[in-house]
Amino acid sequence: MKAPARAALTARLLGFGVAIVGAALLAILLLWGLSSSFSASLELFFLGPFRNAWYFGNMLAEASVLVLAGLGAAVAFGSRNFNLGGEGQVYAGAIAAAAILLGLPTASPPLGIGLALLGSALAGAALAWFSGRLKLSLGVDELISSFLASAIFVYLGGFLISGPLQDPSSNFQSTASIAPAFRLARLFPPSNLSTAAFASLFALGLAMFLSKRTRLGFEFGLVGRNAEFARYAGIDTGFYVTAPMALSGALYGLAGAFLLLGTQYKAMKGFTSGIGWSGIAVALVAGNSPSAILPSALLFAYLDTGAKAVMIGSDVTGDIVSVIQATVFFLVTARAADGLFGTRASRLRAGGKKAR
Amino acid sequence: MPSVSMKGISKYYGASSILANDCADLLVRDGEIHAIVGENGAGKSTLMKILYGLERPDSGRINLGGREVHVRSPAEAALLGIGMVQQHAEIVDEFSAAENVVLCAEPRRFGFVLDRRAARARFAGLAADNGFSLDPDALGSGLSVGERQELEILKLLYRKAQVLVLDEPTAVLAEEEVFSLFATLRRLAASGRTIIIITHKVREVRAIADSVTVMRHGKTLSRLAAGDVGEEELATLMMGGQSFAPALRTPRRPRPEDVSVVFEAQDLRYVLRGAARPAVDGVSFSLRRGEVLGICALAGNGLAELEDLATGFRRPSSGRVLLDGRRLPRRRGKAIGYVPQDRLRRGASLHSSVQENLAALDRDAFFPHGIRSVHRMVSFAEAAIRGYDIAATPEQRLGSLSGGSIQKVILARELNGNADFLVFSNPTWGLDIASTEFVYERILAARERGAAILLVSSSLDEVLALSDRVGVMSRGRLAGIEENGPTLDRAHLGKAMLGAGHAVDSRRAHAGRGLAMGRKP
Numbered sequence: 001m002k003a004p005a006r007a008a009l010t011a012r013l014l015g016f017g018v019a020i021v022g023a024a025l026l027a028i029l030l031l032w033g034l035s036s037s038f039s040a041s042l043e044l045f046f047l048g049p050f051r052n053a054w055y056f057g058n059m060l061a062e063a064s065v066l067v068l069a070g071l072g073a074a075v076a077f078g079s080r081n082f083n084l085g086g087e088g089q090v091y092a093g094a095i096a097a098a099a100i101l102l103g104l105p106t107a108s109p110p111l112g113i114g115l116a117l118l119g120s121a122l123a124g125a126a127l128a129w130f131s132g133r134l135k136l137s138l139g140v141d142e143l144i145s146s147f148l149a150s151a152i153f154v155y156l157g158g159f160l161i162s163g164p165l166q167d168p169s170s171n172f173q174s175t176a177s178i179a180p181a182f183r184l185a186r187l188f189p190p191s192n193l194s195t196a197a198f199a200s201l202f203a204l205g206l207a208m209f210l211s212k213r214t215r216l217g218f219e220f221g222l223v224g225r226n227a228e229f230a231r232y233a234g235i236d237t238g239f240y241v242t243a244p245m246a247l248s249g250a251l252y253g254l255a256g257a258f259l260l261l262g263t264q265y266k267a268m269k270g271f272t273s274g275i276g277w278s279g280i281a282v283a284l285v286a287g288n289s290p291s292a293i294l295p296s297a298l299l300f301a302y303l304d305t306g307a308k309a310v311m312i313g314s315d316v317t318g319d320i321v322s323v324i325q326a327t328v329f330f331l332v333t334a335r336a337a338d339g340l341f342g343t344r345a346s347r348l349r350a351g352g353k354k355a356r
Numbered sequence: 357m358p359s360v361s362m363k364g365i366s367k368y369y370g371a372s373s374i375l376a377n378d379c380a381d382l383l384v385r386d387g388e389i390h391a392i393v394g395e396n397g398a399g400k401s402t403l404m405k406i407l408y409g410l411e412r413p414d415s416g417r418i419n420l421g422g423r424e425v426h427v428r429s430p431a432e433a434a435l436l437g438i439g440m441v442q443q444h445a446e447i448v449d450e451f452s453a454a455e456n457v458v459l460c461a462e463p464r465r466f467g468f469v470l471d472r473r474a475a476r477a478r479f480a481g482l483a484a485d486n487g488f489s490l491d492p493d494a495l496g497s498g499l500s501v502g503e504r505q506e507l508e509i510l511k512l513l514y515r516k517a518q519v520l521v522l523d524e525p526t527a528v529l530a531e532e533e534v535f536s537l538f539a540t541l542r543r544l545a546a547s548g549r550t551i552i553i554i555t556h557k558v559r560e561v562r563a564i565a566d567s568v569t570v571m572r573h574g575k576t577l578s579r580l581a582a583g584d585v586g587e588e589e590l591a592t593l594m595m596g597g598q599s600f601a602p603a604l605r606t607p608r609r610p611r612p613e614d615v616s617v618v619f620e621a622q623d624l625r626y627v628l629r630g631a632a633r634p635a636v637d638g639v640s641f642s643l644r645r646g647e648v649l650g651i652c653a654l655a656g657n658g659l660a661e662l663e664d665l666a667t668g669f670r671r672p673s674s675g676r677v678l679l680d681g682r683r684l685p686r687r688r689g690k691a692i693g694y695v696p697q698d699r700l701r702r703g704a705s706l707h708s709s710v711q712e713n714l715a716a717l718d719r720d721a722f723f724p725h726g727i728r729s730v731h732r733m734v735s736f737a738e739a740a741i742r743g744y745d746i747a748a749t750p751e752q753r754l755g756s757l758s759g760g761s762i763q764k765v766i767l768a769r770e771l772n773g774n775a776d777f778l779v780f781s782n783p784t785w786g787l788d789i790a791s792t793e794f795v796y797e798r799i800l801a802a803r804e805r806g807a808a809i810l811l812v813s814s815s816l817d818e819v820l821a822l823s824d825r826v827g828v829m830s831r832g833r834l835a836g837i838e839e840n841g842p843t844l845d846r847a848h849l850g851k852a853m854l855g856a857g858h859a860v861d862s863r864r865a866h867a868g869r870g871l872a873m874g875r876k877p
Contacts, residue, residue: 212728213727213728214723214726214727214728215719215723215726215727215728216726218712218715218719218723218728219719221708222705222708222712222716225705225707225708226701226704226705226706226707228701228702229701229702229703229704229705229716230705231669231687232669232688232694232696232702232703233688233716233717233719234687234688234689234717235687236687
C-alpha cells in the first residue's frame, strides 16, 4: 500500500518531464526564429554542454553552486518559510569570505578557507535569521522582509566592493583577488569545476541524512506539512521558523563563498548573476526534497550552459539566454504552484477520488 | 413566492465516511422564518450548503417557488435569490462597509472605476429600508461581531436575495445583539423574504421562528409549528431519547488511593480578541485520578476554548490551569494525552505516514540520540495496527485512511504513554457504532488504570455514558458539576445546555443553593 507515495513520485517526475520538454520545445522554437543557422544552433544548444571539457566542466561547476543554493531554498520552503533573500545572502557570503581572505593573506590555507566558509555561512545566516526573527516576534511576513533585506544588502555589498574592499589596481568595480593558496583546486581544466563540487555533494548527503534519518529532519517535516499538528505534538514551532531561515541563509552564503573560492577568486559587483533566484527554481523543481536537488540543479545548469554555448558559437544574441532561463523558471514555478500552495486542492482531489 | 422545498436530499462524504444527510426533507413557506435545529453533526449545515450550492447532493431535489432548480454554485444560488450568511463572516477588513457590500457587483463609472458615491448611496438606502444603522465608511476591521453579521445580511440584500439562510447566527452574539438581529429578521420576513435559520438553541426557536424542522443523524425528523412545541419536547427530539444512547456505564466508585487531584482549573476566563463576551467565563473544576469528568455544551458555548485551555493550546486571559500542582508546560509533553476535536488538522498530519503520525508525540523514544530508529517506529506501528484494528499499513499516508481509522491512530498515539491526564474532545463525532464502542472501551480502560480524564463533548448521551461526574456549559459558564447516576435529571441538563439556563441561574441566585442543576425530587 505505498500507492500514495508512488503517486506523489509519479506526479513529481511528470512535473519534471513537463518542465524539461516544455523548456526544450521553447528553446527550439526560439532558435528557429532567431538563428540564421538553425541546425547548428540546435546542436550547440543541446549537445554543446558535452562537446568539450570547458563547457562540460562549467556545467558541473554551475550545478555544484546551484546545489547549495537549491538546498538553501528547499530548507526554507520545506518548512513553509519563504526566504526570497537568496541573492543578498549569496552576496553577503561571498563578500564576507573575500574580506576574511583579503584580511588574512598569509594564513595557512586550511585555516583561511575554514574561516572564510564559517564567515560566509554566518553572514548569510544572519541576514535570513533576521527575517525569521521578525516573523516570529512581530508577525512580519518573511517573504517580503527577506526580499527587501536582501535588496538592501545588494546595494550595501556594491558599496563595500567599490568602496572599502575595492582593488586599487583595477578599473573594474571589484575586490582584489584572493591569494592563490586559498583558491580551490581545479578538477577539469580549463573549466571552472573545482573541489567545491565535493563540498556541495557533502552538503547534499548531509541534508539527505538529516531529513530522512534524524529527529531534527522529522520535526522539520512535521512543521512544514502541518504546523498546528506539530504544535499539538509539542514541537517548538518557533525554533522551526528561525532555524530553517538561518540554515537557508547559511547555505546561500556558502554558495557565495564557493563561487569565490572555486571560480571567481574575487567579488565583483553583481557577480552572483541571479544564483539566489536560480536556487529557488532548483528547489521548486525538486519539490523541496533534498534527494531531487541534484538532478534539478543539473537540469538547470545544462540548459544554462547550452544557451551560453549557442551565444558564443552562433549568431544568436545573449538575450536568448535570459529568455530561455526565464522560460524554465516559468514552467517550473507554474508546476511548483501546485506543490507549494495546492495542498488543499490535492487533498480535495484525493477525497473526491475516494468518494467516486 | 420564494418557498423552498428540498426532497430526499442525501450527501455522503467519502473521505471521512460520514453520511451527512440521509434522505432529508425540508419545507419552508414563503415569508416564513423557519428554524432548523439539531445537535452538532446532525447535518443542518450540510443541508443548507446544498441549498446554497456549496455542496452537491448525491440525490434529492430542490424546488424554489414551485419550480425545480439545480444549484451548482453560490453564484447560481445568488442568481436564484438564495443567500447564506456563514458562521464566519467573510469581510474584507481593509474595505469600508459600503465597499464590502458592493464587492463583486460594484456600481461603476465609465464601466470600470468604482463609483464610491453611488456605493455609499446604495448602501445608505438599503440600510435605511431595512433598519440598519451601520456607518457606510466604517472599516471592516473596526466592526463588532454583530455589525459584521449585519453587513453580511446587507450584502445579501444588495444582491436581491429573497431566501436568506443564516448558519448559527446567534452563536457569537451578546444578548442585546441577538434581540437586534431578531428584530431585523422579523422586518425582513414582513417584507416578503423567506428566512431559514440554523440553530441549536431551543429558546431561540420559540422566540423567532414560525416553524421548525428537527434534524438528527442526517435525517429530518419532523416539521412543527414553533408555537405548538414546548422547549422540552424540542430538546428531547433533538437529543434523541435513550434509543440512540450507548449503554450507561456504572460510575466508578473512587478508590482510596485515587483521591489525589491530578488536574485543576481555577477560575478560567478566556476572551477572544474582539469578542463581545468571554468565551470561557469563570470555569473551575478539579479532576482526580481514576475518574471521568464529562463536560457537555453545544458549539459556540466555550467548549472548544475550554479544550484549548485545558491542554495548554491557549493561555487563559485570567485564572490558572494546574497539572499535578504545576502550571502546564509551554509545550505539551507526554504528561497529557490529548485527542482533539479537530482530528484532521490538529490531531493528524495527513501528508505523513501512519508510522510517522504514531511516532510524532514520543519523539524521545523513536529517535534515540536524535537518530531515527526505523525498527522501533515500524514495530510500534505494527503493534498499534494490530491492537487497535486499524485498516492500514505503517507506510500508508494517513490522509488516505477513513475517519474512524484516523481516530484510532490518534488514540494509539495518545494512550501509548499512559499519561495521568487525558483529554478527549468529541472523541466519537462522525464515527460509526463499532468505532464509537471501541473508543468508549479505551476511555474506560484508561480510567481503570487510574488516569484522570476530561471528556468534553457536545453529545449529552456520550457524556452521560462515560462520565463519573457531569457538567454543562452554556455561554462560557460551567453550570455546575453533578455526580452521574440514574437520579440525574437528564431533561434539566439538556435544557441548561440548550441555553434555557437563565431561569436556572436566576433561581440559583435567589435561593443561594450550591448547584444550579437540581435532581429529580
